[in-house]
Amino acid sequence: MTDATSQRTEPFVRMDMLPEQEPPATQRGVVKWARENLFSSTANSVLTVAAIVTVYYILVSSMPWLLNGVWNSASIRECREILEGATGGCFAVLTERWNQLLFGFKYPPDQYWRPTLAFVLLFVAAAPVMFFKYLPSKMLIFTGLYPFIAFWLIWGGSILTPLLVLVGFVLAAQAFTRLEHKGFAIAALAAIAAAAVMFWLASTIGSGGGSGGFLSLEPVQSRDMGGFMLNMILGTVCVSLSIPFGIALALGRQSDMPIIKWICVVFIEFIRGVPLITLLFVANVVLAYFLPPGTTFDLIVRVIIMITAFSSAYIAEVIRGGLAALPKGQYEAADSLGLDYAQAMRLIILPQALKISIPGIVNVAVGLFKDTTLVSVISMFDLVGMIRGPILASTEWNGVYWELFGAAAILFFVVCYGISQYSQWLERELATDHR
Amino acid sequence: MTTMTDPPQESFRLSMLLNDTRYRSYTFQFIALIALISLIAYLGSNLVQNLRAAGLNISYEFLGEPAGYDINQRLIEYDSQSSHWRASIVGILNTLLVAFLACVTATILGVAAGVLRLSNNWLVRKLMAVYVEAFRNVPVLIWIIIIFTIMTAVLPGPRAFRGDDPTASMVLDMFAFTNRGVYVPAPEFTSGIFQGAGNWLVILASLVASLFITRWNVRRADQVQEATGQRPNTLWANLAIWFVPLVALCWIMGLTWNYPELKGFNFAGGWTIRGSLIALWFALAIYTGAFIAENVRAGIQAISKGQTEAAASLGLRPGRIMKLVILPQALRVIIPPLISQYLNITKNSSLAIAVGYMDITGTLGGITLNQTGRAIECVLLLMLFYLIISLSISAVMNIYNNAVKLKER
């Protein structure tokens, strides 16, 4: 009844819901996305068009070169013949000289598996440090062993040398923990003494039985290292060495002992004030004059010393930032527990300060890794040095620039981008404040 | 009253040096000092011994001797008979020039890229991300070499401008882009009222005066606005203050333009911006610009979102929000890392050696060192120079930083 009346008295009322309509064409799908993201205003549209034109030009100029590239030929002339005047890269230089680019030209080719293995193991060793939340801390034992394994793999020689050094460290650690109750200084002295004895043993044995000996690999001289491997070695060694020095310098700079503080300040500011290249000049042309007469050690060791000094100054500043960011309460809490300076630092302050500084340290590490290319200026054959030196100077590949430097850029990009993505991930992981 | 006695005087024992916190710090410092002194003495004695063994000595006399080599880009007068010292000065000026140019360009690039990375335009955002990541993650040395190669390989040589049917031509008949460099018209003052650099000093003085007068003008406008609520239009007056004296001066001093012209092997006349300078300048600017972009982005993101919302609720447009509200605050976050980027540019300019730009590393640390063989002296001077530059840049920038710092009362 009512139904009937209402039908009669009222105008049309829809009884059922209309099916949902598609939004208008300009408000959906690609068009909507484009309108919102690319053409939301005149200025934006101009920017978009400009960007599209830029990308187009880059692609037009580079694609034929990339796609038309020659991957297989013995020299640049052969390459040009194959191309017959067409645009195209001569990527054959990469396939031909790939091993040289990676390992330098003097590392024995049949031993390439050693640095490669060391490189792979680096990931295993670094993983427990990098993903400390997710991996068992027992894996850190391998991280501790890694430097010795890597040294043995890359430089070769008897395994006894790194082994004895390792024993030295273990002894030192033992001595330290045994004597710690007698005071930090005594324990540290004992540890140093224990380690020194083993190092002395290691050095005598190492220099004595270099070639033969127990579990011996073919020894490779440091000056035979080259290519990207040299960049990796310099990068990892110097960064890992500079962290302890950086901590010491940062603590020294924060210290209330004026002399120690000023030594650290002068050192840090001096290093940060000069370009790395001058320090490399020092390593290359000056350092020899400051060593005892008759001493010569490898250029690579001298360079490691200078780069380590360089990066430890930067890392010290990062860690100082971390120390300064800790609330004063933490220091006071440590004092009120009656911890002495060493204990307070070791147990309370540094773990927290280092955690804050990790992203900064990673940034320094990436910068340092990139800066290892500067060694090419002082006649070391790292990746850039290999390209600028032996490869471009050879008659076969004289004149191949883009391909080589492009490849170098990509190699560095992959590593550095990887590390910086990790650093950003870590930053998010460590972020405990919720803004 | 007098029952309080002094605590029993503890007699000094040797172990107190290590165990008593009052004395321990002295002990450590003493040890550190001794260690430092003996280290220096050890290195010094080695140096003396080595030098004596080699029959060499440390002497800076070579700085006064004629250098014997030519430098292509010299901001002060220099020829091959000038001293090594003067060659070093030429190098220093070249370092400062490229560092200054790169700092300015990097700042512009970096701020633009940093702001554009937060743009709501997807394509631009992504492009800027690609730019930042590509340049941040590849060594600057490789970029310098690549850009130098681009310069050499892509631009035509002066030879291409020659002949009846040249394959390249000058832009507007004023600019020549060659792989040796870019040639631009140079202003010349022909009336001869002032001598040489005097002309430039007069122009500079006029510009400084204009700056002060416009600032005064703006301040006056502010006062009027404060008093009446109406802001008088200052734009035209300011433009006049800037341009009228400048144009008048140029007319009085007889400004003419010296256009580059193809003569003999090269373009002659005008100013030359050499390929090595351009490569180094742009490589440093683009590379550091990527870092600055990240700093700018971080600075902007550090400003709480409430600021943007508050500004928007006041009815400001996005551009003005950025300009009036966000950037001034973000600047405080951005400036300290910016200072270290400027320092990095200055230090990285030492890579000039890779493209043959004659900066201080190329003259004093390069040819002079090679020709005289005085490695220790040259490297020490080189480090001293960079140290002075770095310290002065950070001093100047710290003063500025303190000036813009949030003054909390």
Added chain:
Amino acid sequence: MKKSVIFGALTVAGMAAAASVASAGTLDDVKARGKLNCGVTTGLVGFAAPDANGNWDGFDVGVCRAVAAAVLGDPAAVEFVPTTGKTRFTALASGEIDMLARNTTWTFSRDVDLKFEFVGVNYYDGQGFMVPKDLGVSSAKDLDGATVCIQTGTTTELNLADFFRSNGISYEPVPIETNAEAQQQYLAGACDVYTTDASGLAATRAAFEDPAGHVLLPEIVSKEPLGPLVRHGDNEWGDVVRWTLNALITAEELGVTSANVGELAASAGDNPEVNRLLGTEGNLGEMLGLDADWAVKALAGGNYGEIFEKNIGENTPVGLARGLNAQWTEGGLLYSPPFR
């Protein structure tokens, strides 16, 4: 953290091991070490450059190998240390290398002021100019206003400045670090002229796509006697290097080659100087502190002429004529003091 500490001390230990304590005399050092440390360039085709397998090859390398063979009996017992123009003198002065064979010009100040001893000349060179043929330049004096590419770190910069100044013409120098880069600049037209030692120019031109499109100008603007050098004050060692070089030159003069040296050294022959050289007569080797057959070992890699032909001679890509570097008997400047 621990890892870093461990690695740190490891390096320290490595350093201690590497630091050898010895400075009696370079000859004894080399013998004790069993390797000769020889400084060479970082790469100049024909003179010293590592090949695709990393073996060093070239004219300067040949001198290093001869010295190693004379002293140690093994031409392969050489550690080649690449040096740049900047590092070469320090490397030698600090003892990092025992001798430098890096096309280094013998000049007064290097000999006297820098305290080095040039033991002789293994290549008489001079600075020349190369221009593209279509530039239409036939003399270096026509180069007024030209842009000139120079390799830095050599005497060429000074010679160039002197030449242009004395002729009263202007130029624009473009200093370049490596030969490969200079070549790139030159070929792209970023400089009109490339100048370096004439031998280097020839080697560079040989690598061009179109060598005929480039000419070497007739002017040779400097004297560049290139030779190996050692530290001042170690005369025994200087004598060894000097007389090894002289042995190479004398051998060519006397017709002793790598092919017949074994036969000639087997027993004393008719020519007394050959006998003295090869140790079948007299005791020249003993005087040097070496074995009697030192020169025989040194010559196993060929005499001066053979080394020249193999690395930079007319049948190689470098394609240099003997010119000044012929024996004095053939109108050249090579003139070794007699072995007696």
